[in-house]
Amino acid sequence: MxxxxxxxxxEALEVPPIPWLGMGIFRFxxxxxxxxxxGLVALFFxxxxxxxxxxxxxxxxxxxxxxxxxxxxxxxxxxPPPEIGLSIPLDGEKGLWWIVVVFCATVTFFAWMMRQxxxxxMLKMGYQVPIAYGAVFSSWVTxxxxxxxxxxxxxxxxxxxxxAHLDWLSAFGYRYYNFFFNPFHALGITFLFGSAFVLxxxxxxxxxxxxxxAEGVTEENVNQFYWDFLGYSIGEVGIHRLALWTAVLSVLVxxxxxxxxxxxxxDWNAFWDFWNKLPFWSGFGFN
Amino acid sequence: xxxxxxxxxxxxxxxxxxxxxxxxxLADTQVGPIFLGMWGTVALFSYLLSAFITAIGFGEQVGxxxxxxxxxxxxxxxxxxxxxxxxxxxxxQEGGYWQIATFFLTVSxxxxxxxxxxxxxxxxxxxxVAIAFxxxxxxxxxxxxxxxxxxxSWNEAxxxxxxxxxxxxxxxxxxxxxxxxxxxxxxxxxxxLGSAVILxxxxxxxxxxxxxxxxxxxxxxxxxxxxxxxxxxFWRWVMGFNATAHSIHVWALGFASLTAVAGAIGVIATGxxxxxxxxxxxxxxxxxxxxxxxx
Numbered sequence: 001m002x003x004x005x006x007x008x009x010x011e012a013l014e015v016p017p018i019p020w021l022g023m024g025i026f027r028f029x030x031x032x033x034x035x036x037x038x039g040l041v042a043l044f045f046x047x048x049x050x051x052x053x054x055x056x057x058x059x060x061x062x063x064x065x066x067x068x069x070x071x072x073x074x075x076x077x078x079x080p081p082p083e084i085g086l087s088i089p090l091d092g093e094k095g096l097w098w099i100v101v102v103f104c105a106t107v108t109f110f111a112w113m114m115r116q117x118x119x120x121x122m123l124k125m126g127y128q129v130p131i132a133y134g135a136v137f138s139s140w141v142t143x144x145x146x147x148x149x150x151x152x153x154x155x156x157x158x159x160x161x162x163x164a165h166l167d168w169l170s171a172f173g174y175r176y177y178n179f180f181f182n183p184f185h186a187l188g189i190t191f192l193f194g195s196a197f198v199l200x201x202x203x204x205x206x207x208x209x210x211x212x213x214a215e216g217v218t219e220e221n222v223n224q225f226y227w228d229f230l231g232y233s234i235g236e237v238g239i240h241r242l243a244l245w246t247a248v249l250s251v252l253v254x255x256x257x258x259x260x261x262x263x264x265x266x267d268w269n270a271f272w273d274f275w276n277k278l279p280f281w282s283g284f285g286f287n
Numbered sequence: 288x289x290x291x292x293x294x295x296x297x298x299x300x301x302x303x304x305x306x307x308x309x310x311x312x313l314a315d316t317q318v319g320p321i322f323l324g325m326w327g328t329v330a331l332f333s334y335l336l337s338a339f340i341t342a343i344g345f346g347e348q349v350g351x352x353x354x355x356x357x358x359x360x361x362x363x364x365x366x367x368x369x370x371x372x373x374x375x376x377x378x379x380q381e382g383g384y385w386q387i388a389t390f391f392l393t394v395s396x397x398x399x400x401x402x403x404x405x406x407x408x409x410x411x412x413x414x415x416v417a418i419a420f421x422x423x424x425x426x427x428x429x430x431x432x433x434x435x436x437x438x439x440s441w442n443e444a445x446x447x448x449x450x451x452x453x454x455x456x457x458x459x460x461x462x463x464x465x466x467x468x469x470x471x472x473x474x475x476x477x478x479x480l481g482s483a484v485i486l487x488x489x490x491x492x493x494x495x496x497x498x499x500x501x502x503x504x505x506x507x508x509x510x511x512x513x514x515x516x517x518x519x520x521f522w523r524w525v526m527g528f529n530a531t532a533h534s535i536h537v538w539a540l541g542f543a544s545l546t547a548v549a550g551a552i553g554v555i556a557t558g559x560x561x562x563x564x565x566x567x568x569x570x571x572x573x574x575x576x577x578x579x580x581x582x
Contacts, residue, residue: 002523004516034524073573119524123517126495132487163573166467180453196482196543200419202489203539208407208415210508210533217411219505223315225410228300229403231321236502238314243490247483275361284354 001032012122036118042111049104053077053160056097076161077101080154101160102144109137128244135248142255150263176261181268184257191250198246202239297325326405330398337391341365341447344384364448367441374439388447389431396424419540422547429551437559464563468574471553472564478546485542489535492518507532 009029017024026037033039057075064070080095089096116130148156158168173179180186205225209217219236226233234242265271300320307316344365349355356363367389368375368382377383404417435443445455460466467473493502501507501514511519511532519529530538561567568574569581 002516002519005520005523008516008520029524032523032527070572116521116525119521120495123521123524125517125521126497128491128495129488129521132491135487136484163568166473170465170467178457180457186453192479192483195486196479196546197423199482199486199489199539200422200543201416203536203541203543204415204419205412206504206508206536207533207540208412209505210536211413213413214411217505219503221411222505225407225412225416227317227320228322228406228410229416231301232318233315235315236504237494237497238310240490240493240502241313243486244494245490247487247490250483272361276358281354281358286354286358 008123011124015122015124018121034115034119034122036115038111038115038118042108042115045104045111046108049101049108052097052104053101056092057161060092073162074164076159076164078159078164079148079157082153082155085153086149095154098157098160099154102157106141106145109140113137132244132248135251139251139255143258147259147263150259156262172261176265177267177269179257179261179268181272182257182261182265183271184253184260185268188250188254188257191246191253194246195250198239198243202243297323297328299323322406324402324405326398326402330395330402333391333395333398337388337395340384340388340391344388344447347380360449362448362450364446364451366446366451367435367444370440370442372441374436374441377441382441385447386441389444393428393431396427400424415540419544422544426547426551426554429554434554434558437555443558459557463557463561464565464567466553466564468564468568469553469557469561470567470571471549471556475546475550475553478542478544478549481542482539482546485535485539488522489539492521495521501532504532504536 013027017027026035026040028035056077058068058071061075062071063074077098078095079098080089084094088099113130113133116133117127120127120129144157148154158165158172176182205222208214209222223233223235261268300322302320304320305318307318310316345356345360345363348363349359365385365388366382367385368377372382376386400417400420403420404414407414407416431444435441445452463469493504496502496514496518499514499517500512501518503514506512507515508531515532519531521529523529557564565574566581574581
């Protein structure tokens with residue numbers, strides 16, 4: 001326990017549980033972890049999903065029975081074949097275990113989000129963390145559930161494996177001609193690099209203004225530096241708003257780039273044909 | 288004496304301060320005063336020169352027709368010289384423009400780093416922002432300078448233009464046997480996605496504890512208070528681990544720098560050291576399913 005922790009644990013337990021969400025009897029800690037109803041749900045489904053994955057990859061379909069590390073890196077559970085559509089196969093060879101692991105993972109992620117909300121409530125904090133986690137959870141749901149459902153078969157989901165999902169991503173890009181031409185992909189990448197950029201600036205700024213060598217340095221020094229350097233200082237609260245939005249938008253925009261591929265747009269190169277066909281070019285003598 | 292007068296003429300701040308009213312309640316509104324200074328002047332001048340040369344190149348390509356410029360802007364490209372010129376200077380229309388534009392772009396970025404350094408020190412901060420910026424500069428140098436020199440041809444560098452950067456990235460990956468198999472690319476992507484995660488976690492945590500003043504980070508590092516305590520306990524209870532007001536910013540800088548540095552190493556190692564990352568993947572035994580197709 002941290003030196004100040006006991007007081008906060010007492011206060012957290014005084015927050016009344018939401019009848020069907022809080023489940024009072026699970027409100028205890030094991031070591032440093034809070035347990036709670038949603039913690040148990042996440043643990044239960046997380047363990048089942050992981051166990052199924054490791055069992056399949058290490059014991060049922062090992063690429064090399066003597067080398068568990070290689071199986072971990074190269075192994076995969078493939079999604080069901082296209083011909084079964086959206087039905088649930090009861091045959092492990094036809095993708096039952098993919099469905100099971102995806103289901104377990106989805107429940108685990110949802111429970112984890114609810115766990116964050118529950119703990120935020122007990123600590124009398126805002127709900128920004130579960131909301132941000134919800135953004136990345138929406139990405140999983142979009143790619144593994146929403147898009148396969150829209151297209152009518154589970155085979156559109158990605159295979160569960162370390163290198164296998166890289167191959168899937170690479171092939172996915174070229175399957176729709178070239179993902180570099182997907183404007184939402186471009187925007188998503190922009191927000192991703194923007195995230196690294198904002199993170200770097202913020203981390204470096206705070207580190208530059210703290211520590212033994214920065215005695216007496218305050219917020220004003222940072223403001224003056226940014227006015228000098230960029231002409232604008234976003235401020236202590238503003239930088240965290242910018243941070244949350246940059247990171248969350250990177251996944252939300254990426255969701256669009258996935259869900260539009262194959263459903264609305266088949267060829268991201270041909271997508272840009274509209275540009276040269278805009279009606280006003282002809283007014284300038286172009287056809 | 289004359290040198291001092293010359294220097295002082297650059298060391299000035301704008302006098303006017305403006306306020307962006309639409310940002311009220313979201314972020315600080317004050318804009319300016321911005322500082323010019325020696326390094327700012329060099330950075331601005333070289334950047335404008337680089338943009339000007341690019342504009343000339345684009346203008347020539349569209350026959351100085353402004354409508355064509357707008358219509359073709361997404362695909363207009365200032366190409367580096369063809370491989371036959373190697374590392375030599377090329378005629379203007381055959382990559383000379385690209386060489387001059389890239390030179391001034393590089394000067395501009397280096398001057399910008401010095402500007403970040405000198406301004407931080409002048410305002411009582413340590414030059415951490417400038418050091419962090421060198422990570423991005425390293426990635427830029429790897430792509431535009433180090434890799435072309437290692438392959439003995441400026442043609443290896445990306446052209447200047449919107450589509451050009453995307454096409455270069457695509458071709459670079461395919462040409463060297465699929466970058467998804469480049470382990471440094473894997474680490475860089477790990478850093479990139481990790482950066483988004485840490486940024487979301489940190490931003491959300493601080494916004495969730497605004498009521499307890501957790502955003503006063505410089506003071507919180509000195510002596511942590513209720514806001515930081517609640518934020519720390521939140522993550523400790525959720526995932527069994529928590530950073531401190533100081534260490535989260537070390538994580539931040541570390542992950543963001545990892546993205547650029549690992550990416551730069553991956554680019555530098557490409558070509559002369561590893562001409563085909565897919566074959567590297569085969570040798571390392573990480574190509575699943577298609578391993579049988581490996582030579």
